[in-house]
Each structure stands twice: as structure tokens, then as C-alpha cells.
Amino acid sequence: MSRTKGYSTVERLFYILQHLTNHEYATASELADYCKTSTRTIYRDMAKLEELGVSWHREGRFGYKLLSKPIQQNGRLTKEEWMALTLYPMLSEGITSGEHPFHLSYRSGLEKVMTYVQKGESDGALGERIRLHARPKDPAQINVMPAIIPAISENRTIKVSYYSIHRDQRTERKMDPYYLVPREGHLYVIAYCHLRELPRVFRLSRFEKVEATKKTFTIPKSFNIDEYLSQRWSIISDDTNTTFKVKFDKVASRYVLEEDFHVDTEREPQTDGSLILRTTVKSKEEFLRWIRSYGIRAEVLEPESVREELAAECEKMWKVYSEKKQEA
Missing domain, CATH: 1.10.10.10 (Winged helix-like DNA-binding domain superfamily/Winged helix DNA-binding domain)
Known part of the structure; x- marks a missing residue:
């Protein structure tokens, strides 16, 4: 290994x-x-x-x-410690701060782990029943994570080999990793890219090799992570604001009402059970991918240019499926 x-x-x-x-x-x-x-x-x-x-x-x-293993009688993780180390960091921020209500459990659990808790000593049954990861772990992600986390913690520049799926090419570059952000089941690194000379978003699973350097960096005071991610439907920005008005039928509306979004939305239930959603995003393509997932249960009312774009797309789809039917 x-x-x-x-x-x-x-x-x-x-x-x-x-x-x-x-x-x-x-x-x-x-x-x-x-x-x-x-x-x-x-x-x-x-x-x-x-x-x-x-x-x-x-x-x-x-x-x-x-000859002997360093497991003490009290080396077993309690349920509170296990939750503090795994679940709570995903649900709330600041667990490393002394002000966090579960900080003491986090510290005691971390100390036990770092003195090597024998496999099977922690509460495996609880860990098995609370399935925090919906998909198998990506081996590449497991390999790069041990280098990225210390680099973020110590503010160290990293040398990486990164695969850009949009350009279908691999590049070698240096970057200053600012933040690690979860979005839609994936992890993303917000980093200053020395190649592009701008803060950029990088998907963790596309890092093929990561090596920490001795060079350190400081996050500029002018950089605010919340402002940087504002108005992004998920994680990617196209730097242009688009205001949408979308109607969902009464079946889809129930699901849309219960969702939490990364941007501000106005959701107005209608008397017939449908729902009108309004929002302004910098991620037009991401937003439209989400809209398409609802099929005919979602109708874009505004902007008109997007209606025309989707109408043309539907015509193309109709031709594809009608031609297949004729061939059959």
C-alpha cells in the first residue's frame, strides 16, 4: 500500500x-x-x-x-464519541471548537483513535446501521485524501495531477487548497489555482495524484467562502445571473417543498396543488439539470429564452424517439 x-x-x-x-x-x-x-x-x-x-x-x-497491542480497557469508543467523529461533523460546523456541544466527545474519541483502537473495538453495529455513504468509496479519493486534509489544515500548497472531464485532459498544476465542500454526494476542493491564477472548484474524485509541498499560503482576507458559493445552485458557477420562474404540478410540488437548497428560493403553493418557484442563480446549467429530472411535471415559465431552448430540445428528443419507433 x-x-x-x-x-x-x-x-x-x-x-x-x-x-x-x-x-x-x-x-x-x-x-x-x-x-x-x-x-x-x-x-x-x-x-x-x-x-x-x-x-x-x-x-x-x-x-x-x-508483542502487545496498545489497547486499554477504556479504548472502546462510546456511541457519543463515534457520532462526534463521524455523524456530527457532517451535520454541523465547528465541532473542533471548544464551544461546540459535542466537542468533548469529539476530543476523547479522537484521542482513542490516535492511540490505535483495535479493529472491532468501536461500536461497529451502530456504524453498520447508520450508512453515511450511499456509494462505495472511490479508491482514488482514499489515496489523495490523506495528502489534502493535512495540506488544508497546515495551509500548504499542493502539486496535483488533475483530470478535467469538461476538456477531457489531464494537467499538472499547483494549488492552494482553501476549503473542502460537500455537494450532491461529492466532495469538492475550493482552491487557488496557480495555473489559472484564480480560485477554482475541483472535484475530489478527479485528483489522480497529490503531493504536499513545503510552501505555505494564507487565504486572502478578501476571500469569503460564503460569498464565493452564493447563488450557485450546487457548486459550479457560469458567472451570469439567471432568474427563473418554474411551475411544478401537484405531484412534484410535494417533493420540491421539502427540499433544502443552497440558494434562496420563493415557493408559492397554488390552489390547484401546483407550486410556483422563483430563484436567481449563477448556475444555469446545474439548475436546468435539476429541472429536467422532473420531466413533464416541471414547466419553466421564465425566462422566455430558456423556454425556447427547452422547447427545441424536446423537439429533438421527439424526433429521436419517433425515428426509433418507425425503425422498429
Whole structure:
């Protein structure tokens, strides 16, 4: 399992323990390769583990062997700690602040994890029943995440290989990662792109390689993440405001009424059960993709130019499907 450079001492200790638990022996050279560091650093890390009460011994050419595992009787994660580490960060911001109501559970849970909680010691049953991820984890995302999170935390510039699906090309570039933002089941990095010399939005799953540099950055005081993302229907901006007026029939209206949006909307229920929605967005294409998902249950009333655009699109679709029917 290859790993990127730049791990902290705590992270290396965790990975060393993980590796030694899953293997009977491991040499200093193997551990150095696993953690992407030097054998000299591994020697220091092993001495640190011994100071922390981890028992191990070295058997000649076979290397290190773990004799005891650093699991204390109170090493088990409580339900509150598990929730603070997994669920609450997704539902509320500021859990790392001492003012957050679940901060103490977050801290105690994090300390247990970082002293290596044995697999199965946490409340696995609860974790299995609360399925926070609707899709399998993307291996590429798992590989780049350990490099991006410390870079965001330490304000470090990163070198990346990024695939642009719009241009269908890969580029090597440097960027300053400002924020990690979830949208519609995906994670996006808001970063200053040195290539474009502008803050840009990058989808995390399209990062193919990430390497932290020694260069640090400071987020400009003039940059406000809320202002930057304002009026985006989801995450992408086309830099042009478009005001929409859309009518949803009585079936679709129930679903539209219960949704939470990233932009301000006016929703007016009608006497016949339908719904009129008004909003102004900088993401025309994203908004129209959402409208199309409702099919004939949604009708764009304004602007007229978009009505004409959708009408022409429907005519093309009619020709495609009618021609297929004639061929059959």
C-alpha cells in the first residue's frame, strides 16, 4: 500500500501499528517504504512507541514483531464519541471548537483513535446501521485524501495531477487548497489555482495524484467562502445571473417543498396543488439539470429564452424517439 509524503509523527505511529498488527514481522526498511520516510525516522518512531508502552522486539533479519497491542480497557469508543467523529461533523460546523456541544466527545474519541483502537473495538453495529455513504468509496479519493486534509489544515500548497472531464485532459498544476465542500454526494476542493491564477472548484474524485509541498499560503482576507458559493445552485458557477420562474404540478410540488437548497428560493403553493418557484442563480446549467429530472411535471415559465431552448430540445428528443419507433 503506497502512501504519500508528509505524514506527522502521530500518523506514522498509527500506520506502523496498523502494519505490525497485520504482519508477523516487518523490517525497518519495509516500514520506511510503507510510511514513505527514512529508516532513521522509523528507528525513532519505534523508540517512541516503546515509550508509549507498546511492547515489541527485533528478531534479526526478520525485523520488528509486535508483542502487545496498545489497547486499554477504556479504548472502546462510546456511541457519543463515534457520532462526534463521524455523524456530527457532517451535520454541523465547528465541532473542533471548544464551544461546540459535542466537542468533548469529539476530543476523547479522537484521542482513542490516535492511540490505535483495535479493529472491532468501536461500536461497529451502530456504524453498520447508520450508512453515511450511499456509494462505495472511490479508491482514488482514499489515496489523495490523506495528502489534502493535512495540506488544508497546515495551509500548504499542493502539486496535483488533475483530470478535467469538461476538456477531457489531464494537467499538472499547483494549488492552494482553501476549503473542502460537500455537494450532491461529492466532495469538492475550493482552491487557488496557480495555473489559472484564480480560485477554482475541483472535484475530489478527479485528483489522480497529490503531493504536499513545503510552501505555505494564507487565504486572502478578501476571500469569503460564503460569498464565493452564493447563488450557485450546487457548486459550479457560469458567472451570469439567471432568474427563473418554474411551475411544478401537484405531484412534484410535494417533493420540491421539502427540499433544502443552497440558494434562496420563493415557493408559492397554488390552489390547484401546483407550486410556483422563483430563484436567481449563477448556475444555469446545474439548475436546468435539476429541472429536467422532473420531466413533464416541471414547466419553466421564465425566462422566455430558456423556454425556447427547452422547447427545441424536446423537439429533438421527439424526433429521436419517433425515428426509433418507425425503425422498429
